[in-house]
Each structure stands twice: as C-alpha cells, then as structure tokens.
Amino acid sequence: MSLDKSTFLLNSAALAAGAALFGATANAQNYNGPTETTGPYLSGGYNYLDFDEDLGGDAHVSAITARAGWQLHPNFGVEADASFGIDNGEFDFDGDEDDFDLDDNEDSDFDDVIAGPGDLGLDYLIGFYGRATMPLSDRFDVSARAGYAFAEIDSTVATVGGNELVFGGSDDGFAVGASAAYDLTESMAIRADYTHYEFDTSNAESFGINLEYKFGV
Template identity: 70%
Template sequence: MMLKTRTALLCAAATLAAGAAHAQGAAETTGPYISAGYNYLDFDEELGGDATVHGLTARGGWQFSRFFAVESDITFGIDNGGFDFDGDEDDLDFDDNNDGFFDDVISGPGDLGLDYMVGGYGRFILPVSDRFDISARAGYAFAEIDSTVQTLGGNELVFGGSDDGPAFGASAAYDFTENLSLRADYTHYEFGDANAESFGVNLELKFGG
C-alpha cells in the first residue's frame, strides 16, 4: 500500500514538473523579436513591366502567445531590375513618334527600382515540433517604386511612385536555440498598379522570456 502511495506521489510530482516546464517553454516563446536578411522580389507592373529586384529586409515584431504575433518590416532595394516594356500609345495617352496618331506600339528596355517597401502584419503560428514551426501572415504594405523606359522613339517614360495594397503569405522557421532562428518567407503583394512576389531568408533574434 505504501509503495502504491509513493508511486502515485512520484507520478503526480512528475506531472506537475512537466506542466511547469511546459509553461516555462510557452513563456519563452512570447515577447519581442527582430530579424534581418535578404529578399528576392518579382514585380509585375500593370503597364507592361516584369522585373526582379534584390533587397535587404529588417523586421520587428511581438509574439503575444505560442500561436499569434504582430510584426512589421521594411525592405530597401539594392539594385534595379531590367525588363522589356511593351505597351501602346492609346493606353499611355502618349504619341511616341509624333505622327499625330495613338495607335502605335511603345516598346523598349526599362529599369525598375524599389526605394523602399514597408508593411504591417498579423501572424498565425503553427508549431510542428520544439524547433520547427510554420506560419501564415496577412496585412497591408506600402511601396515606393520607380520605373524608367527608353522608348524606340527616343523618349524616356517614368512610371511608378507610391503604391499600396493588401499583402499575405507564409513562412517556415527553424530554431537553432531558444533565442535564434532562421526563417524563410513568401509574401504576395496586391498593389494598385503592380503585383509582387517576395521570397526572403532572415535571421531572427528573440528576446522572450
């Protein structure tokens, strides 16, 4: 009888210890985090440009629970992406060859540059294991984009400026330690005059405790 009682007490103690450890682990997943890394962006402009741009991203966020966080990030372009522009004079309301008609095709090489892009998101996290999780995020982004086209008529056309719209995507993260992880992201941007796809890899530092 005494042996059964001791066994029951030991089991109860082990259960309480496991519960405390789990609670401590959950607490360690909450709190602020920052990250920085590389982004590959593919822009598809409505007026006829498809260009890729490389950028550097900085991010900050706060994880409120094991399953939810809010975050914002900013990306700066580090180069211009080249593209082949193909439009027509009527859509652009521009007479490229000065013949008095607006029925000709406007084409030529172009460059797309990203000055910066900033966004805010809610992030929903699904733990897969102690070290690996996947997540989905949705929010809104604002970008400053500039495109320059050299037409066959010898003119220079400048498009772009400010653009904004909803953004959503998914990510996967692997924890090297409790405070350091590697995260890969995909984000789709629905801007007014251009859509974009972003693929990024960031090193993330967590300050939760």
C-alpha cells in the same frame, strides 16, 4: 502576370493563411506539444521580389529587409517589416502610346505600340501584419500572416523614339504570406518567407530568408 493568375495566387495565399489561422486556433486549444517563445523579436535578411507592373512587365528586384515583431501568444503575434531595393530590375516594356498620351514615332496618331528596355527600382516596401504560428517541434514552426503594405516603386523606360518614360510612384494594398522557421539556438532562428502583395497598379511576389533574434519573456 494576368488578372486571372494574380487572382488565383491571391486567393490561394489567402486560403493558405486562413487555413493556418484556423489550425493555429485549434492548436492553441488542443495542442500540448512544443510552444513558441513569447516576447519581442528582430530580424534582418535578403528578399527577392518579382514585380508585375500594369503598364510594364515582370521585373526582379533584390532587397534587404528589417523586421520587428512581438509574439503575444505562442500561436499569435504582430510584426512589421521594411524592405529597400539594392538593385534595379530589368524588364521588356510593351505598352501603347495612348497610355502615356505620347506620339513616340511622331506619326500624328497614338495607336502604336511603345516597346523598349526598362528598369524598375524599389525605394521601399513597408508592411504590417498579424501572424499565426504553429510549432511543429521544439525547433521548427510554420506560420501564416496577413496585413497591409505600402511601397514606392519607380519604373523608367527608354523608347525606340528616343523618349524616356517614368511611371510608378506610391502604391499600397493587401498582403498575405506564409513562412517556416528553424531555431538554431534558444534565441536565434532562421526563417524563410513567401509573401504576395496585391497593389493597386502592380502585384509582387516576395521570397525572403532572414536571421531572427528572439528576446523572449
């Protein structure tokens, strides 16, 4: 993912989150329709993540996600979630020897391209968010969230020269996203999420589906 595309996605997601936050504020003041139940909630489900490593390529990873949150007000809440990879994402690596201080083909220079198949593994991804919610009906609501996330990502590349490169490690950065939820019952809902992660050495897009249980107060 190019810097321009990444910046565009981050700015678009931030604008969407800001618009939803503004809308939720207006909703809290003027909206007399359906409201969200306040209180704690737990959820779990599946996430599909698309990672773009600065020193690698795009890799798609499947993960399971657990989330805990508290709806402090019908329009505002806080939540945290943790995702753990359940498979490795494959990508085609295309880098430079100089990036790794490696003479892969042993020709006494470091100007050649290193290319080869790679695997990306997600050990964990943990995020903390503030969330603005706007109920659209008794059963359906949309929301936006913004926060900060931490991840442990490891990439392994087998080069043409027979070397194995390992890079990645701990990363962190801002995260913004949006979601839509439908109440199956008074306490059970199904929620779909999109989140953009702007890490230091990689970016990621996440698409998730979760089953949520609301305890309510």
